[in-house]
Every structure is written in structure tokens, then in C-alpha cells.
Amino acid sequence: MERPNWAPGDIDLERPSVARIYDYWLGGAHNFAADRAVGQKALEYMPELRDVILNHRSFLRRAVRHLLERGVRQFLDLGSGIPTVGNVHEIAQGADPTSKIVYVDLDAVAVAHSRSLLNGNERVNVLQADVRDPAAVLASPEVNDLLDFDEPIAVLMIALMHFVSDDEKPAAIIGGYRDRLAPESFLAVSHAGYEADEETGSYRAVRSMYDRSVTPMTYRNKAEFTSLFDGFELVEPGVVRMPAWRPESPDDLEPSGRPFPAFAAVGRKA
């Protein structure tokens, strides 16, 4: 007899979790020794990693604010992780309290924590699901009861798709979401990556540690990243290195002498 697929796996605190390692890097304490060990090790390989992580978070803030300005009031945050400060609903509901947000993550602990924090917020739902299965996500009551698919929705994939390998067909996954969206909906993606000639030993070291201890990782170059936006029109400035996407001040563009190892873009469904 096989275990039914809806029964959860074991919750093993000895296994590092993507969501908790992120929290650690962001200065949170929603993490355990195993998470911190990986987080510290990664920082040893790649000291600038903390800056990269902060930048993903910063891109999230800038993208959500931009989308709010464009009138979007519904957000589907895929791979939302541990709810650290500056989350989507804080930004969106700060701007318009009627904004609706659904957080989706596979990590049972991240989801349980999100639920306990958001208990009482009528306009936020948390779904435990595998975001690689758009049909299951889109069919869930958490998504359908809250979001109106006749209205624009912003789908957020922040620091997510570099955990989806080519074998898992990332374009098809994104297509699964895109096809349900109304026109004027958006897709915001930030993604670890660089051009082939920019690769360093530290990037490889981080990836191989992730492959080994956490979850397999796939860096993508600009062309590969751009192909994820099939069926979307890119919003200005198009696909850029992450800090260059609508920076809030010129100072955000600290010249570090080396191309930033992540891409970001926002696309609009035509």
C-alpha cells in the first residue's frame, strides 16, 4: 500500500529548509541550528550573498509598490517562505486595506507560522502546496475563495524559480498560472543567475551545497530568464540585474565592480 499523496511527510528539523535559511540571512530567528549551519556556510563561500538576499527582498517591495500603483489589488505569492518583516500584505494592505493576498509554500512549518501570524486577517490566505503544480494551487479553496480571476492578479515568484530545474519544465509551470489570469495581470520574478562568463567558484560552491543539503538549484542566464515571460509583455525596464529594476534611489545602485548575480523583471499579461 502506498501512502496517500495528501498525507504530509515527516517534519524533520535536522533538514535545512529554504524558507528558514532565508529568514536567517534576513536577520530573523525563525530558524534552527541546521538552517543556520547551511546559512553560515554559504556566507563563508559567498560573503556577498547576504546582500543578494536583501536585494531579492528589496525587489519584492519595489515590485509590489509598482504593481499597487498600476492598480493591482490581488497578489499570489508563490514560495512565500517565512513571513519576515516587509511582507506583501504589509505593503499592499498598507497602501489599500482591501488588497487580497494568498501565500503559497510547500514548507509545512513556514505555512503553520504564516497561518498563526495571519490568523484574523480576512484578506490573506495561506496555502500549503507545491507551486510546481499550478492546477492544484489554482484549484485550492484558499486561492479560489479569496481571489477573483476576472480581475488582475499579480503572481510573485521571488527567489523561487532557481529551485525549479529544467526537467521540471519551468515555462510550463508559469504557463499553467498565466492561462488562468485575466488580462492586465502581472508576473514578477527574481532569479539567481548570471551569464556564463561571470561564473565564480563561490557561485558553484553555493549551488553544490544547496544541491547536496537543501534542494537542487539552477542558475539561469538572461536569455533563459527572459524565456520565462512567454505570454507576458515586459514592464519597463524589462529584464535587468535585480538592483537595476526601478531602484528607489541612485544610491541603491552601488557599483560593486562585478555584475550582480540575479535577474529580475515584471511582465504584464496582454
Place this chain on the structure above:
Amino acid sequence: MTERVDHRVRDDTSPLDPAVLAGAESFARSWATAVIGSSYVPMTRAEVAQHLQDLTEMLVEALFASPFRTAPGYEIGSRLVDAHFTGTDTLGRTIQLLGDDLLAELGATGDDRLQSRLAALQGALAAGYARALRERTLAEQEAIRAAVLDARDQAESMLRASEARFRAMFTEAAIGIGIADIDGRILDVNQALQDMLGFSVEEMRQYNVRDLMHPEDAGSVWRLYDQLIAGECDHYRAEKRFHRADGEQVWTHLTLSLVRDDHGEPQYQVAMIEDVTDRHLLQNRLRYQALHDPLTGLPNRALFLERLGRVFNNRAKHVRAGLCYLDLDGFKVINDSLGHDTGDQLLVEVGRRLDHSVSGEGKLVARMGGDEFVILVEGSTGEQDIVDVADRVLTELEAPIRIAGHELSVSASIGIVERQLSGTTSADLMRDADITLYWAKADGKARWALYDPERNAREVARFTLSATMPRALERGEFYVEYQPLVRLEDSTVTGVEALVRWQHPEFGRLAPDRFIELAEETGLIVPLGRWVLRKACEEARRWLVEFGDAAPFVSVNLAVRQSRDPELVRDVKRILDECALPPHHLQLELTESAIMGTADEPLEALRALCDMGVRIAIDDFGTGYSNLAYLKHLPVHELKIAGSFMEGLRAENEEDPVDSQIVATLVQLAHALSLGVTAEGVETPAQATRLLRLGCDTGQGWFFARPGPPENIDSLLRGDL
């Protein structure tokens, strides 16, 4: 999330003097530059700068306040943490910057009092920061642990729900389910399986799977079981019987599956067992009906053939078997005269007697249909075994059968085949038994006949001949030879007998005794005889043309069937006409039985031929049964005395007085009836001399000439020889 931060520490206009304010602003900018990037704060760079500006003003106010208090420093440290300046570098840089730059920015360098106050505020800020961070860290640790517990609860409750569902499925399933470990110890069985087998869970747990072996289990069931336990296959299906607690049997469909552990090692076995007893019994009944004769209850043809097939499939070297193929004699008469009911009852009784007389291991009595039965004897040791069975059956059938007031005596004919099985097939066996039954019938019924391969070979050859004869006639494989009929008085050739031959492509040259009887049976004698007649008449016509008055007549044999053919007279007339042969140049030879046994109609045909001028001869006279009184009135011209009487006249210096007397008497008889006499089989000069002395008119035989092609006759007539 819930920790919303009001970045504005104070909204009222600062009471500080503008120079100090300007210094504070300048410091705040340095502060922002120093700490940005050391922590993640969900603010823009401008928002960070504003936030730190507010905190700087608060600090400067506290620096100059009277009375001096350190509480604001504590508060500032706490607010940094609230704004998520949680990176510890932030605190370090802040303390350092305060010590290095603040008093200078305020234009108060060297002010010991302010220096001392600032140190106190730095200390308070650090303490406030540390305390807030500690609380925040503890709160987050607690929150994440609570989340883990929640997630586990959630997972466990789903697992419990899932297990409850599976338990319900196991318990409530209508199909029997049992689980055993890899050694076969039964761990659990569901209610359906308990009901099916009549044992409780506790009782079942006492058993090993191997205890459930049933003597009738197919070998494959346990062979597959061993493979499954060894991990060589993951599941299999089988038909299997089980003993119930009450001693009854249950027929089931069994599906056994192997459950492996995480490492792929066999761990459990799960059996799904469906009770198919009802279906099985129904199938059995249907199968019984399909394989038995409803009238007698005996196995039917299908079952017999199946059993016979199995005997042949399982054959080992030297294994023998025998068959009795039995058919009632005259059953049709009983059926027709007394009705089918009586016929059916008779068959039932015959079936009962057969079954009674041959019951036993390895013997099978079956009704093949109609009044045919067959007895199969497996493992016979020789023909005698089967002959004994046949004798017993014939004896058993001797006692009259009483049905509806009739005492019916029945007999049967039986064909027996017994042989070693290797080298033969069931079809051979059946065919030979059938042939042998036919022999028993032909030999006089109420008996058995034993298969005889030589007899069969002869019959096969006969059959082959009769089957190929029609085409042989078309292809011209027949030809005619002529043997002279010689007047004894002066050795003149007066006639020739036409003798048909068959140049068979396989068997070579065949004499009439090989095929005439067959041709009679098949009816081919009529066209063959007509062909011979035409051939002979054509030859006779040729001799007439070539030799005129010296030309011989032709004597052609007429078979019984030909003599009774209504077309005979017309055929003969047409052939004579077509060949332009005067009728007295043709003689037809018939046997005694053909002429004596004839009814009126053929006799009329003979008269018509006779009237036409055709000569009629009786062939082989003396070997059949002639009505001498009748003979006087028959349209006959010639008697041909059979060659067998010539034996005694053969030797040169002594003769058999009896044969001599018979021939003399026959000659006298013929002459008394004004008939000519021809002696057949004249092979020696002595015979010719004696026949002449006895008054015989004509002789025929090797002494004069052997049968040969027509050219030989030509030579004789020309006197070449």
C-alpha cells in the same frame, strides 16, 4: 507583519537651536550611510534616513535635557530593533559613530559633561538594543517552534485521518484482506476474510500462510508464493481453494502482493481474497452439462476427446491405450418401429450396462452420439485387455432389455484398436477404431473386430484405386488386350476376348481382378465397360476390313451392373452402328449369377441384344449356380467352361477322371442345348488334345496365346506365327 513601525519618532517641532539641528541632520546622514546594508529593513533609503534623523533628534534632545536621563538611549536601541535593524553590525557601527562624530557635528567637542552624558546614552542604547533583540529573538524562536508543533499536529491529524480511512477500508471491505509477515505469520485479517473462512482473527493469527495450503492447489500457486517471498515478483493472481472452519471448501480468486520496506526489502505480504465459490460451482455445473450426454448421463464426445487428448499429451514412452468403438446393430429398426421414446430408453439401458461392465480406473465410457458409444482404456498392456472388455460388453448386452412391455434383444458391433501411443495420434486412433467398427459390421455384426494394419493397407489401396479410377479413364490409363479363341478342330482363330488393363502410374500394370470389383462398387464399371466395348468394336471393325471373312468376333465381358443398366441395349446398338460392325461380330460374356439372378427387365435386354444378332456367352460356367431348366430358355449361344476344370486334364500321361467327366458332361450339356462350348485356361498341348477328344468346340488359354495387343492378333491372322 503585525510589527508595524511608526518611523516618525516625534512630530512636534524641535525646540533645539538651528545650529544643533543642522549638526543632528548631518550626523543622521552619516549614520544612515554607515548602517544601510548591515540589516534588512523594509524601507527605502529615504525612509531609513528619515527614521535615523528622528532617532538622532531624540538622542540630541536627551543629551541636552535637564534633568539628564538615559531612558531615551534605551528607547532608541529598542526602536532600532523594532525597525528590524537586527544585524549586529548595525549596533557596532552606531555606537562607534556616536562616539566618533556626534559631539563634533554638534560643535561640542571637548565638553566633558556632554562626553560623559553621551557615554551614558551609548550604554543605554546598547542595553536597550540588546534587550529588544533578545526579546525579539526569543519571541521568534518561540513562534517558529510553535509553528513546528502546529505543522506536526496538522500532519499527524492528517495521518490519523488517513490511517482511519485505511483502517475503515480494511475493515469494511467486501473483499477478504489478510496481512502476513515475510515468514508467513498472519498478522491481521479483516472481517470479510474471517467470515469467508470461518475463523476469528485470533484463530487466524495462530496460522502460518503455508498452513492454508490445499491439496488441490495448483503447483504454480506455491511456486509463485516462494518467488514473491524471495522478492522475485511483486504480486500474482491465482485460483485457490481454502478449507473453511466447518470443513467446507471455498473457491477463491487470490491476489497476493509484496510490500517492501524503504530499502526495497520484502517486508509484508498482503492477500486480497475474493470468494468465487458460487461462480465456481455454476461453472462446474455448466462444464458438466457441456461435457455429458443428457440422455444417458455418460461423458459426451467432447469430454471423451478431451480425455483422449490428455492421454496423448501425458504420454510417456511405451504407454499404451485401447479403444472400443461400439455401435448397436439394427438400432434404426427399433427406433423406426417402436418410436424414439423406446429407442431412447434402450440407449439409456445400454449406457448403464456399458458403464456397469467397464467401470474402473483409467476406463471411460462415452456416448459419441446416436447409438455409438466408445470405451477408452488407458494403460492397457496389450490387445487382449481390450478384447476382454469387448467380450464383457457383448455378454452384458446379451440379456434382453425390457422396455414398455417389449423384450428387446440388442447386439452391438465393436471396433477394437490397441497400441502404444508414441508414434500415433488420437486422430489415428479414432479413425482406425471407426474403420474397425465398419469391419465388424461388414463381417456380420454382433461381434468385435480387431484392427489389422494389413487389412487396412489393402483397403486403403483399394480406396486409392477407386478414387483415382475416374481420372484414369479420362487420362487414358486403361487399355485393352486381346486373347484368341481358337477352334480346336483346325486351330483357326474364330474370336478374341477383350481384356481391360490399367497402366497405373503408381502401381504399374493392373489386371482386372484388382479393379473390376471396385468399379462395380463405385458404378464406374458402366462408363469403363462402355469404353472397353467401343475399343473392342473398333478393333473388330478393323479386322473385318483387313481380313474379311477370316476376321474374328470380339468377346467382351459384361459386369453385373452393366447388365442391369437400362441404357445397355441402346449403348451397344449405338456403338455397333458407329463402328459399322455387324452384330454377330460381337459376343458379350456374362457370369452365371448375372444371367441366372436377373429379373425380367435385364433378361429382356439380353433378348433384345440376341435378336439384334449379338452373341451371348456364359462366362466361368460351372463355378456358379445355374438353373439348368432355365438355361434352356435363355438367349445364350456359348458356354465358357471355367479354367479350374482344366487342372485335371493338364498332365500329359495321366488325367483326373472326375475333371474329365465334368468337362465331358458340360460339353454334352451345351451341345444338347445347341450351345457352343469354349474351354478357358488351356495351357498345355495335352489339355488341347483331350478337349478336342471330349468334343469341345473352342479353346482359350496360354497354350494358344497370352492376352496381348491387337497387333498380335493381326500376326496370328496373317499366319505369321
